[in-house]
Amino acid sequence: GGSSAEDEPATTTVPTTEAAGATGSETTEPVAAPLRVAIVAPSAKDDLAFTQSMVDAVNALDRDIELSITDGTFVIEDAAAAIRGYAEDGNDVVIAHGTQFGASLIEIAPDFPDVTFLWGTATDTQGLDNVFAYSPAADEGGYVNGIVAAGISESGIIGVVGPLEAGDAVAYIKGFETGALDGGAKSVNITYTGSFGDVALAAEAAQAHLVNGVDVLTGSAQMVVGAVGVASQNDIPWFGTQANQTSLAPDLVVASQVYHWEVILEEMLSLRDAGVLGGQAFEINLANGGLVIEFNPGYDLPEGVRAAADAAIQGIIGGTIDTGF
Amino acid sequence: MSDFFTLTVLVAVVGSGVRLATPYLLAGLGETVGQKSGVLNLGIDGVMQLSAFSAYFVVLKTDNLMLGVLAGLAVGAVMGVFYGVITIVFKATQGISGIGIFIFGLGFSDLLFQRLVGTPKPIRQLPTIEIPFLSELPVVGEALFQHNPLTYVAFILVPVTILFLGKTTFGLNIRAVGENPHAADSLGVSVERTRYVAILIGNTMAGLAGVALVLELGIFQPNLTQGLGFIAVALVYFGSWRPSHVMAGALLYGLVNATVLQLKARNIIPLSFSELAAMAPAVLTIVALVILAQRVKGPAALTKPFIRH
């Protein structure tokens, strides 16, 4: 009975299903059966960052989709179990939304040749023909953010708070650094706190930047909420990435690089409809509209800076700008 | 760079160290009181998370910091009541039941957050209060006297705890009950009641530590404490059950952390050595303890349930 799902308070925007209860309906039915998609993600589905970007993207698709989510599974083995479980449960598409799940995916995917697996962020499919890889060109948005940051910084000193020097964060931060320096910043000070989760440490890292005259901040990964707090307490403009972080500091978030995975999701699903279950790698970037710099209308950005940002976006799309990554 | 600039950095590092030390200090002082009475509580990290969440949630809903603080304190106290029942009434093995509390607090606060909040939303943070006159002192003024109220509370609680344990009748009872509960019992001191109150104090202070953390950050996330409570317990051993030494330990830990962050921010520590530098607080804590070689014995009845015989 799916009644329990209806009783839920409307805290989640995700239409949930009881996958186990749906065993009665065979997937052989040609029409009307919604596409069954599952997401396995390391952080919370509403983390205002990486995981939420994918959930929002799936919901944004103009298709009949039944979505299930297993979020907050930072234990890789657990994620592997969930991925396998979703495949067993008869989902059509299983999204392994975490780089670290790749190693498990390589083992699981061959066991379910009819299921399409999406793996991100990753740049190649490891030769598996039912796996699509996807990744963001996070350096591009980083570059644009960097240009803007340099434009509004008075001291010319810009601070960055990162988790580990790894994965997605590196790309964003590297691009940001290049952009900021190209935009005329004197120096970009980067701190990796060593943790994805330690909010207090991220906050103190931001504080440490302030002492050195930093007047603009950015950062990547879920613990940056701590750094955003410091920014908002000290009236320091903030640049977000992965999702629109304006709600964290409505007056101070200048712009966020937002991941619109739906651009490439639609492509992948179309391929699946056409019988291609995988074997290709996709990237969201400024050119294909998967990466969007969302400016906060509540932040009064000088015209010139905004123009520089637009120029940078065009430059990246046009291939005339090297983000340094 | 000019000397002045170095001084500024130093001041900032101290200020940051003091801020970082605050939750450790609050939790550590509370744990000191509990352990002095003979009760080990390894679960304060869980208590901190529950208190932090409730303070966060209340402030999120009411935008009233005072109510948030009260909610955090109340949850700490309630956890104290539970822990008292577990260790005093049921006389459960303390080390392990503490781990149970930790796991419960970790899971339950996460569950509540996911169900009741979901997307992290910022809340009002504690204001910085500049102490008149003192905050204007050169150097120390900015480092020590421009903090949020709970930081002051934490440091004021150091002499208060010393006085409480050392000079009050109830403090005497706590010390006696932690060393030789049978002696205290034979003089009509209720071991159970004394330990209960000590546990209540300890958990409430752990709750306050969680509140201090979340209201300093202005945001909550699952596993917000990242094992902070365990370090606070470790600092009690580091400080050999003396509040002033626990404070020294918390400050050492906070200052080393702040120094490392500052060195990172100034690109003095190469990025590739980030993690090695991040080990510094833990390593230094152990090394300091080995070098200081304090052979102070803990409360003799620590972790021993009291059973008349």
Added chain:
Amino acid sequence: MGTSNTTKVLLEMRGITKRFPGVIANEDVDFDVRNGEVHTLLGENGAGKSTLMKIVFGLYQADEGEVLLRGEPIDIRSPSEAIAARIGMVHQHFMLVPPLTVAENVALGLSSSRRPFTDLAKVSTRISEISDAHGLAVDPSTEVWRLSVGERQRVEIIKALYRDAELLVLDEPTAVLTPQEVDDLFVILRRMVDDGRGLIFISHKLHEVMALSDRITVLRDGRVAGSTTPAEATRESLARMMVGREVRLTPHKGKVTVGDARLSIRNLTVIGDRGTPAVKNLSLDVLGGEILGIAGVSGNGQREFAEAVAGLRHTEPGGTITMDGADITTSSTRVRRNLGLAYVPEERMRDGVVAEFSVSENLVLVNHGSKEFTKRGLLATGAIRRRSTEMVKQFAVKTPTIDTPIASLSGGNIQKVVMARELSASPGVLLACQPTRGVDIGSAEYIHSRLIEQRERGAATLVVSEDLDEILGLADRIAVMYEGEIVAIIDSADAKREEIGLLMAGVLET
């Protein structure tokens, strides 16, 4: 003895029964104390003396029977109610908090006039007054762990007097005291009784009982075996009443020829826990076939000396310990034991046995790893059980089974287990500390006879004891220890009680 100018009954217990799971500790016990008298409770280990007294003090509640205080029925449910009823108790094991000062220990549980703070100044003043009035010298500001055993005893009594106890229970207060300290204590106690207080006294030492008591009640297996007075009783009759058979109170020693020195100690200096030398430049030989008794007031370095010999405490450079020719000064305890040292520690519950282990496990605690008890790297359970059963029989240990946790045995039987373990290795050197402290006379008699056997076997036996009677009865030579030094070595044939007492007190120089 100055008996009753007053005959008021202070405390009366009628038909008291107290059961523990599996044990009846007290059964239908009648007992009373009058103002101005010392009523002694006597009985073997486990006879139920402490249990009866804990009922008086509110630590236990009787299952049956009633208690009357000053003629009124009273239900004492906790120590605080007992204290409020002016009952004080000095427990068998000290009820002190070592890191706290004397004043803090006394102030514990009292309400303060300076709430919420303690009024230690006031307490200290009162302590000094009580000290002066009763001759209980002690410094209120010293931490208790610094005090000697005798001083701690005084603190216990001060605690009771401070609370103005009219009825004072003393559960084996003399077990750890020296003869001089016992004499001093008795003077104090007598003075208290003359003030009109009532005293309940428990001891295993019959001469003390004879010296102090007005009346004596003997418990056996939880029941009253009889009541008497010192005038009507003899030590032998008391022993018979307790044990239910004839007991030999002075050990019988045969003649043996002594051999060479098996344990030689030269210039031994040992630092005590307080950081100062507890044993100073001590030299001593113990010969095969002799029992050398070390007499001394507690706290004069005997414990440190014994621990140094056993390898449990570092010695200062310059000193040497030799056993059968081998230098063992820096050897581990295990090496010493392998060379033939046996050690009966003074605190048997802490150092002698692993309380949670079974009788059998405790019997093989030292040599569980030996060839006899291991087979292909594993413990040979069968061999261990066989040997344990044998030892239990041989040493007449009263225990339900060899698998019984040793903590549930009586003190005397625990000591027998320790003796069985230590003696079964046929040691060349036996170091026995306080071998019969707190042990009832039946068991003490037995332990003494086994010690004498060692002497006949040719072992060098070192007995450290604060019980002068024990030393006088056992030893061939007596070394008196005072302030970390051996001040005299006396042949026991020539030994005089008084002389040794004076040597122990440091009054007499040799």
Added chain:
Amino acid sequence: MLSKIVGSAVPVLAALAAFLVGAVMLLVLGASPLDGLKAILDGAFGSGERLAATAVKATPLILVGAGISIAFRARVINIGGEGQIIAGALLATVVALALPDLPSVVLIPLVLMGGAIGGTILGAIPGVLKAYASVNEILSTIMLNLVMVQFMNFLLRGPLIDPLEIAAGTRIPQTQRLSDNAALPTLVEGTRLHLGVVVAVVAAVIAYIVLWRMPLGFRLRAVGHSPEAARAAGINVERNITYALAISGMLGGLAGAILVFGSEGQRMITDGSAAGFTGAAGFNGIVAALFGGLHPLWTIPSAFLFGALLTGATQLQRVLQIPAALAVALNGLVVIFVISSARFRSYIQSIIEKRPSNRASEDLERPYSKIPGVDT
């Protein structure tokens, strides 16, 4: 006999009570407890494959739990399981990286040994610090956990990182795929059940033998109950304390190696936190050991139970969309309830057996004093 039955019934009842609380929580979350139970059972035992997953999940818990049993019996509180697992995994990984071409029969024992040695080292450090420098082991093991996480991150991001990650610029902190010769062979085709499960069970049995049948265990227990009496009997207390922590660490390290070479990915990977790699086995192992009464053999079924709870929780989340955090909270409740019932249990048993209740048995954690005490 009766007392034995009642004795084992009490903790089971306590665990059931905890689950009852869990059921109430489910109700509050708007899910039917029956559906929840079904999901958990189905997730944990629903198929051979899931059963295997449960066993795999239980594997590190068995090992850590057996080690905890040994440590706690010697009265040392080892909270360093997380760090010890990581240390073992790292050393095992290094072995596999260094000698990738050795045949399986040689390489598998070698990586397991590497894991054991890594864990031993990390256990021995707090052991030596406690025994010879009086550094409290709670403090040092907690601190070493923090150190090892960062060390793991450092190695996996630097010296040990998969060269492909550098080349591709993705820089995921993980090693390259490790030699297949080191992969723990699968026992049942089509499931994840691998040799590591057997290794863990055998290790627990050996731990039992060591603890109860060998002189070493006898000494460890003696030191745990009474360091003073042990010392007076000639047992080297300091050394045995070191042994206890080292052995405990060794089993944790073995678990680390098994986590790497029994994983589907066949590589070591970090998400920056300890639990991301260990799955919090360093803590959950304590729970399993406790539930098993600090007895290495009972730790096996107990670890299996908690393994089931953990695997079942993923199903709970997948099917009912109940956050896995519920299972974590439930885990904590089980610990609390079971440990609270322990006294009740010995009390009931003592009544049945008509014997004095064992006063000392609860006293597992008495602080150990190096210096022979001054006072009574």
